[in-house]
Amino acid sequence: MKKMDNSVSIYFHRDFDGMVSAALIADYVQKKNPDAQLKLFPVGHTRGNNWMETHLKGNTIFLLDYPFHPQATYWFDHHQTGLGGYEGPLDPERHFFNPDKTSCALLIWEVLYNVFDYRNLNFQELVKWADKIDSARFSLEELIECKEKPLQIHLSLTVDSDNAYLIELTRLFLHYKDLLFSPKLPLPLIVVWRLRKALNLRQQALAQFQQNAIYDPQSKIVFFTMPKSFLTCRWAPYYFYPDCFYALGVIQIKGDRYMIILNENPWRRTHRFNIGQLCASYGGGGHPTVGGITVVTASEAQRIAEEILQRLKTNLLSDKD
Numbered sequence: 001m002k003k004m005d006n007s008v009s010i011y012f013h014r015d016f017d018g019m020v021s022a023a024l025i026a027d028y029v030q031k032k033n034p035d036a037q038l039k040l041f042p043v044g045h046t047r048g049n050n051w052m053e054t055h056l057k058g059n060t061i062f063l064l065d066y067p068f069h070p071q072a073t074y075w076f077d078h079h080q081t082g083l084g085g086y087e088g089p090l091d092p093e094r095h096f097f098n099p100d101k102t103s104c105a106l107l108i109w110e111v112l113y114n115v116f117d118y119r120n121l122n123f124q125e126l127v128k129w130a131d132k133i134d135s136a137r138f139s140l141e142e143l144i145e146c147k148e149k150p151l152q153i154h155l156s157l158t159v160d161s162d163n164a165y166l167i168e169l170t171r172l173f174l175h176y177k178d179l180l181f182s183p184k185l186p187l188p189l190i191v192v193w194r195l196r197k198a199l200n201l202r203q204q205a206l207a208q209f210q211q212n213a214i215y216d217p218q219s220k221i222v223f224f225t226m227p228k229s230f231l232t233c234r235w236a237p238y239y240f241y242p243d244c245f246y247a248l249g250v251i252q253i254k255g256d257r258y259m260i261i262l263n264e265n266p267w268r269r270t271h272r273f274n275i276g277q278l279c280a281s282y283g284g285g286g287h288p289t290v291g292g293i294t295v296v297t298a299s300e301a302q303r304i305a306e307e308i309l310q311r312l313k314t315n316l317l318s319d320k321d
């Protein structure tokens with residue numbers, strides 16, 4: 001990489017893949033420039049609409065696992081909706097956009113090796129897990145039991161995951177690398193107490209989901225409205241309705257924010273819709289099989305969810321195969 005000075009900012013998507021991506025880049029930056037002052041900025045999709053106009057801080061700016069921004073010196077993303085509304089040119093030396101990649105961490109892992117001639121093998125497990133988590137390649141048992149440390153960290157993100165927690169976790173990834181998952185090292189307390197809380201919440205959320213969810217066996221869609229605690233058991237629709245094709249939910253994520261989520265059943269893929277594109281048409285985003293839209297009122301969330309439900313039903317029922 002050519003352009004790099006002492007003040008380096010890393011903006012990264014506030015999820016497991018984003019944090020591993022940030023740790024990989026931070027490790028490379030530190031190798032290249034040991035004097036670099038690293039600043040970490042987690043970013044979430046609730047920033048949404050005016051992202052392109054948001055001012056980013058720093059001289060050398062890395063933007064990871066998040067939509068394009070003109071100020072970013074280097075940009076890595078694998079979301080098919082990653083370009084947002086941007087139609088300008090991409091610079092192949094600074095912009096690494098590949099929607100075929102199952103995670104941003106894997107994209108960075110490969111680009112660092114192929115383009116920048118750098119690889120730190122101590123991150124192998126972290127990258128493997130980021131890829132597995134981002135592409136949701138688990139069994140239901142793995143998710144329910146939640147025995148693997150990376151899955152425990154992932155679950156801990158559903159409780160009090162403020163920016164301070166995400167930054168601290170990213171620093172732990174950077175410092176301990178794959179050792180963080182070693183059986184010899186206990187998980188840090190900041191993870192453990194969130195995990196305990198998340199496991200409790202999960203019990204309640206499962207009971208609530210069973211009460212709230214509605215299943216339409218004809219179109220094979222599960223529809224539900226749930227509080228934020230649903231994020232502790234995102235697999236509930238497929239656990240209670242293993243035959244379903246789609247799960248569509250309205251989640252109240254904060255007092256004034258609602259998220260419409262639409263997922264294809266990961267264990268019964270049909271690929272009949274491009275969910276990311278469907279969500280993008282409402283101002284959201286995602287991948288072909290998972291997507292979300294964030295809105296600020298309950299009524300708007302219900303309206304969009306019902307419209308999507310109708311669109312899905314019409315398409316699924318007219319498509320007899």
Ligand SMILES: [Mn+2]
Nearest residue numbers: 017065104134
């Ligand atoms: Mn990702």
